Amino acid sequence: MAPRTIVEKIWDLHEIADLGGGQSLLHVDRILLHERMGPALLAGLAQAGRGPANPALVYGVVDHAVETLPGRLERSRGAGANAFVASMRERTAAAGIRLFDLDDPRQGIVHVVSPEQGIALPGCTLVCPDSHTGTVGGIGALAWGIGSTEGEHAVATQTLVRARPRRMRVDFDGRLAPGVGAKDMALALIGRFGAAGGDACAIEFAGEAVRALAVEGRLTLCNMAVEFGAWTGIVAPDDATIDWIAGRPFAPEGAMLDRAAAHWLGLASDDDARWDARRALDCSALAPQVTWGTSPQHAIAIDGAVPDPARATGAAREALERALAYMDLSPGAPILGTRVDAAFIGSCTNSRLPDLRAAAAILRGRKVAPGVKAIAVPGSAQVKRDAEAEGLDRVFREAGFEWRESGCSLCFFAGIDSFGGARRVITSTNRNFEGRQGPGVRSHLASPATVAASAVAGCIADPRALAAG
């Protein structure tokens, strides 16, 4: 058989029919729904007199528009949010789809929950009406975001029609220095090649630095693939992946796990597999990254300077000028030392246990600077319990962080949670678009360690300085 990439192997395993013109009818092993898009999707199906082909392969969560303040179960949330949650309950119940509701110990952000519970598995195909679905590529699943109309097709047929993706391989070579992590790798990649650099490809992330990442770091990296303009991202499963999956509630066990593991390890790209494009990034000299502007491609090293639009021309110059104006920054200024009003640790990018540990390592024995509103939102109820078992909640609280219930929270602004009057936010999330975290809010994307260090300093700060001190 001709050499194949991991994406081709998974594709071939799921192809029900070749529809010609490069299109395949693909089996979809897992469908995840959340309350923001799920109700419209299930309503559309019901209106057409259709239902789920296989409800046992569909899982629902509530995460996007739920309040995260402690005690949320007893209080009523925003009227709009209630409508989404109520509709999600009704629609999933009517369709026979299980729902991890607000009071369920498995509740959390959809892309955190699905690998954590063992719903997403290596080599499976998984879709969700959400653009960060590719996150679970971090365990070797082929997962991608879809719209809700396409979601109707997935739920009604357990299949999707798709063209074979072009394949890109990105090698992260070398070893990361301490204090630098997966988020910095992702931002550096997007900063270097642009927000459309992924060219709608399925990207395999490979190389020494990727192999060395914990599974959670691989999830972070794949989470950002969509910000790179990729169709999705994936990391080949290895022994670390299998250890990570073993024992998770929906994962196979015992002899079945051994059989699955052998299959998963065989999915790695063949040595002589062919790629449509290749990129490489040397990680050995990589510094923590932070964004200065309104696109993830506006990423710079933390000791770097805000660009000067005068050096660009035409539309590029206009875009830089607009971003600088929105962000209220001066051309050429160092980004270090930029004052922040708020700090946020959370989202499907960086809200898993190692993220919280990295932030807590900086916060231990320190205090958030006066006037900075600091919020930590674990990615799932499970992450929250695990963190509390290690006492991380105390570290966050004693430093002056709010410690919240899990959900998407301030990753995006739905009018439920808010930063109060804060304008400039250092954030562990994935999007710094205009208004993403609230009207007029200026977002600087960074790793959890950089967010913690900046919260303490009251301005954008290098976590390596604090870690050493």
Next chain:
Amino acid sequence: MEKLVRVEGVAAPLYRPNIDTDLIVPSREITSPGREGYAEKLFAPWRYLGPDRRENPDFVLNRAPFRAAPILIAGENFGCGSSREMAVWALRQFGIRAIVAPSFGEIFRANCLRNGILPAALPAATVAGLAERAQSGSLVLAVDLERREVREAGGPAHPFAVGEREREMMLEGLDDIALTLRRKGDIEAFQARDREARPWIWAGAPD
């Protein structure tokens, strides 16, 4: 799928790179789980001023003749970001039937096709020229799915690529779920084989 063969009319220029779906419909505008009522929400951050939502007279879609333009000319990576289909519902409900840009967000592009909007990708230099000429409000385009080209009234035609299956589905207005369900036999045969080959995928799923 909503049928679409050809769209002809004034083209409105909104030529900025990386316009994301949060800008097309911000999260805070999404207040109910239904599909309706999105026309007023389109580009809300740019279209309105102040809390009383006065129209911003400078915004292109608030000006004649662009208010009624069925075609939008946009910058590269248009519709990147969140997968929210509301962005496409808003464009469609506002009256947009075709978008010409150098490139599109991947999910957004797929959502367009399923909602009666034709996304036509043309070379960056071509789009830049069209955007320039559209400023005056006199650029009339015909975006033709049958011929796979964008034609300037009295001017040149620019070919674009579109998947053959997507093209046919849109030209005929076919129901893609019904088409797939015709292959029920294939799907069930696949699943029966797969239960043997990868039983861990099916554990817990009833037969």
